[in-house]
Amino acid sequence: MSSIISSTVSDSLSGKLIVLAVTGSIAAVRTVDLARDLIRRGATVHCVMSCAAMEIIHPYALEYASENPVVTRITGRVEHVEFCGVGGRADLLLIAPATANTIGKMACGIDDTPVTTYATTALGSGVPVVVVPAMHEAMYRHPAVLKNLDALRSMGVVVVGPRIEEEKAKIADNTDVVMEAERLLGPGDLAGKKVLVTSGATAEKVDPIRILTNRASGKTGAEIALEARRRGAEVTLVHRGHLGLPLREIFVESAEEMGCAVLAELEGGKYHAMIAAAAVSDYTLAPFAEKIKSGGELTLRLSPTSKIIGAVRSSHPDLKVVGFKAETFLSDDHLVSRARESMEKNRLDIVVANDVGKGGMGTEDNRVLILGRDGTISEVCGRKRMIAKAVIDALVVVLS
Incomplete structure (x- = not known):
């Protein structure tokens, strides 16, 4: 079945062997789906x-999910060494869910x-x-459990924190x-870098109910x-x-x-790159304080918005910036020409251009x-995840 x-979602874990270790939390029922999600990205589980x-949960369920025999006891094969010993087969040990006892x-x-x-x-x-981790919230808040998690972090263990809901520290989403x-298993070619991404449509208030916006979904920016996060960067996403x-x-x-959020984030020069993928409104207006009554013609006076990239370039001339250029119904030659104009005007390092008249919006x-x-x-x-990978590949070259 695997x-x-x-690799039906991506090949991000292709060639990687992940040991999924399951302990006695009720969240163990979630591990069948987790195993399949890892396989969908190319992993062997x-x-x-x-x-x-x-x-x-019965071992047969995880055998079905992984298509591999499940280890339920250590035998003369010394399975723990085969997979997790020096030079072992495993690339990652993923303990999910992890109980307070196991932590x-x-x-x-202690290994019993x-x-x-x-x-x-x-x-x-x-x-x-x-x-x-996955357990009742009271257990998760116990000082000894928190101390033990800190101890694991000091050993290099990565802790994916729980969702606190209904007085439970529920296992994190897949x-x-x-x-x-x-x-952890990716190239890590953005490790140590901070990247700011803007994404999706902005919206201008018309009245307490209505807005002016555009068709951008924000899928590409997300x-x-x-x-960028997969590749090791510390990422901030500014969006609606x-x-x-x-x-x-x-x-x-x-x-x-x-614009204000972006400039505030960039203050101090802590970011290495900005990817301006947002479809920012070109026009705004002074909003009505009360709901505009329906019926009849309506005239709105629009004024241009400030250009975020221009403000960023003025205050951060050395920041690496990726811009986007959307046009409609142009030949590739004309699209490239417009993109080059934007690159020179805003001193962009990379421009991603597309003709949204032919698709792409939403x-x-x-x-x-x-x-x-x-x-x-x-x-x-292709899929927007594939496009995102190509954009980050180009950014890695610029940053290196």
Whole structure:
């Protein structure tokens, strides 16, 4: 079955072997989906379970999900060494869910279950370890549990924090867990870099109910932010959405709010690059204090908004900036010409150009041309995640 779904979402984990270690939290029922999500990104998954986990989910379920035998006890094959020993087969040990009991044992070097034996071996051999806690909130707040999590972090363990809901520290969403696996096992070519991304449409208030906006969905910007995060960058996304992504988000509505947020973030020169993927409103207006009554003709007086990239360039001339240029119904030659004009005017390092008259606004797919200052032009067609990868590939070259 895994051959059918392998790499159907992406190839970000292709060639990687991940050991999924399951302990005795009720969140163990989520691990079938988690295993499949890892496989959908190209990973090979092997599972190991504690006795407590087997009281919640049967090993057959994880054998089905992973298409590999499940380790439920350590035998003469010394499975923990085979996978997590020096030179072992595993690229990552992912403990999800991790109970308070298992976290405490790992912190103290106790290995009396298959999962903790794998953990001790991985920590001793340098295999990356990710822990995903899941338990009642009262247990998670216990000073000893928090101390043990800090101890694990000091050992290099990555902790993917829980969602606090209904007095429970619920296991993190699969999206967050998979992202951490992709980040740890990815190229890391943006490690140590800070990247600011603007995304989606802004909206100008007409009255307390109505707004002026555009068709941009923000999908490309969100995918770019996620790809930069996968590649090791510290990412801030400025946009009008509320997506709950595993990175820092700043929520704005109008063009003015976005401009102020961007300039405030860039203050101090802590960012290495900005990717201006937002479709910022070109016009705004003085909003009506009360709802405009319907019926009859209406005239609105619009005034131009300030250009964010221009303000950024004035205050941060050395910042690497990726701009976007959207046009309608142009030939590629004319589209490239317009993109080059934008590049020179705003001193952009990269321009991503596309003809939105032919598609791309609000769709899952797009066709773009990526222009570099060295004269290179790359055509990318396909899913927006693929486009995001190409944009980040180009940014890595510029930053290096």
